[in-house]
Amino acid sequence: MIEYLGKISDHLGLPVNAASHGLIMDLVLGWVHWVMFILFAGWGLYFIIALIKFNSKSNPKADYNGVQSHYSKFAEYGVIIVEAFLLVGLSIPLWSQLRTTVPDADAAIQVRVIAQQFAWNIHYPGADGEFGDTDIKLVDEESNPIGLVRGGAGADDIVTLNQLHLPVNQQVLIHLTSKDVIHSFGIPEMRVKQDALPGMTIPVYFTPTMTSAEFINKIKDTNRYSPSGNYMGLGQETWEILSEEKKNEFRGFQIACAQLCGNSHYKMRGFLTVETEEEFNAWLEEEAEYLEEEDEDDDW
Amino acid sequence: MSDSHHEESYWRKYIFSTDHKTIGIQYGITALLFLFFGFSLMMVMRWQLAFPDQAVPVIGGLIQWLAELNGFASIGNLPSDLYNVFGAMHGTIMIFLGVVPLVVGAFGNYIVPLQIGAPDMAFPKLNMTSYWVYFIGGVIMLVSFFLPGGAANSGWTSYPPLSVIATTGQTFWLLGMVFLITSSLLGSINIIVTIIQLRAPGLTWMRLPFFVWAQFVTSFLLVLAFPPLEAAGFLQLMDRVFDTSFFLPSGLVVGGEALDVSGGGSPLLWQHLFWFLAHPEVYVLILPGMGVIAEIIANNTRKPIWGYKSLVYSVVFLGFMSFIVWAHHMFMTGMGQGMSIFFQTTTMIISVPSVIILSCFMLSLWGGSIRFNTPMLFALGWIPMFGIGGLTGLPLGLSTLDIHLHDTYYVIGHFHYVVAPGTIFAIFAGIYYWFPKMTGKMLDETLGKIHFFFSFIFMNGIFWPMLIQGMAGVSRRLADGGESYAHAQGTLHLNEFMSYSAWLLAIAQIPFIINLIRTLLRKKAAEPDPNPWRATTIEWTDTTSPPMGHGNFEKVPTVYRGPYEYSVPGDSTDFTPQTSKLIKDR
Ligand code: HEM
């Protein structure tokens, strides 16, 4: 029954849900919209009847006393009870589960995300599982955007620009911060959003349950798969010469910035690839190899 | 109080007047012009959202000129930098230069003294000062459009660090805000004192028209909420001009360069100070509107407003609660459980008085004899629109759901339902309703109805699709309307529809403008009917139309009854003025 009621969320036009906690959020969103709909429809019906029944032609003389019954009180109490339930029964416990029950660092995949105008720097701890230190004096937009100290724990760290890779069905713990202004890290399909504030590191955690490949399969006949107009800001010509793999990157999960952060806020997008554990590990290795090659060239 | 008998010079009478009615009209005209300007900015933005990067038709040359003056490249299109300028200034102008001056400066100023039987505001000179300070604030905001880098571009919320590293426009924004805030403080003190001190004999608190109550609570909100923002504005000004770091943390790297500031400040501090004002501010935008609606509903149902006492208690409670909900704008800043419980709970609680107020208005219809004139149509249109605005606030107030909806177009849709078809409809209702009082001439009903029906349709055409886009997760403040983001692709087609609705909404205002001009040019009747709506409150029953110059009343009215004594059993007419002693004495 409850599930069934909640299914209104299928009709709200939400993005596909691809995270373990997304279903319950969608259901609650659905129930709240049921409440809104019932209130609106109820009051709307009353409103229309009142306007028809009491227009000055059909009712030339107004009644000084008006409504005597107290039915409306029940409606008001009803609203209070429903709101109390939504708050105490659903939103508060869910918030603690989604926002303040930070997973154990060892139990989750850990990533640092450092936002900047207008990109997402993704920082993996590398084979040793430890993040290296950072120092703003080392920041170089070309070669070292996060000012990573390439020694000790930082020697094997992997830093990418706008490329977040995650294994499916494993909890990820993101340490989110910003270098410059406030951004907001949002992945609509993962039902996560968190402001990235300079000077603060804020945990964001979720468990993706759908790989990017599965997702792209799912959206095959939507505009997202075959965009038009501006072709995701790339223009038709560019879009058409992209490889299918590259196109899939655009069609897949994107990290959107939700907080005004400057003139290119509108295209501050990062790409999230959710893959199987093997694919993920292979990707990490590949990145580690690049790092070694670069080390040999000594020009990172 | 100045005496009412000597002839005044043109300047004293029309420009530096201390008569609350003249000041009210000055506020009204200035604010309507700003409202139109703020809306025009949005019409250009809507072009960019519907047809990204194409040259704006008709005024493309102007846009290009402005963009190049500001230092942005443009081929007559609206570049993203200028989009952000327009967005920030649309919000700022609509709120601080349009709606607040209209509902408080114009309606509050003009109507409140008349409704309470006062000869003027308590401090006429202060009143004049408040208008001119507002005017200067407006000029500063307008001038800032021509600076290098353009006007402020960090949103009407001006979050640091972005606002601190922004171009000079932001400095002007802060200075302009200081003037606007000062003006509001002067104006609201005046309204508070006037209502407390200058009520006519017999006009006890529970006999005040609801409109006066709404103005009273609104003024308290302004007086108590604005000072923290004024202080915060100065702090941000210091950060920008004197390199302090009230809002800047250590270790900022902007564009590859470490920012040369001492650091140690907190960007969240600004958000708290800002929203401590800005949440009460949204009630400043809506409460006077509710007051207008109450007057018009009572008048046009020809019966007392239902639950007058509940309305009064609710509006006072609402005003109080509005001071402790501010951080629901900040759920996504990394808030812990304690804070989130507190602010979610207060937010749910504040919805209760709003529901009560709406219920009272709806229940007032029952048993009425409803006249569908233009003011009433706008008032009736207001009810479902404000209803949608209020209901869509429910998911946003639950922090868990805000995870998905925060900073999306759902938020934009939600608050525009409150302020655009909400407050703006209340403003139109008020203009149609009180225009005969201000000028002695009735506005044309046919043009008024055309104005209402098309405005109603196009308002929904603009704002309903925003809720759909927001549900899909489309962020706000995107200079290409979401083109770049994958998750926006499914709802992009709505952009054109919304934009056409916005432009058609502009066209729907033409009957209104024609109506105003035509009526103003028309010759006034020798003795205009002072009470064409057959209303009960003092401004209609004890003044001429328009009311006489300084002083308002021939003799001070005495009040014997509540504000909405319509269809009193035993009376020969269906309205019993507040100032009539006996029911059948007329
Ligand atoms: C009826 C005509 C109006 C239209 C078509 C309109 C449209 C819009 C749109 C599309 C946005 C979002 C822009 C973006 O996120 O990029 C916006 C933002 C905003 N609007 Fe309006 N609006 C209207 C009236 C109003 C009124 C009457 C008010 C206030 C009383 C208002 C206050 C705001 C504010 C505060 C923002 C946020 C600005 C920011 O992002 O900093 N608008 N409006």
Ligand SMILES: [Cu+2]
């Ligand atoms: Cu950003």
Ligand SMILES: [Cu+2]
């Ligand atoms: Cu951004």
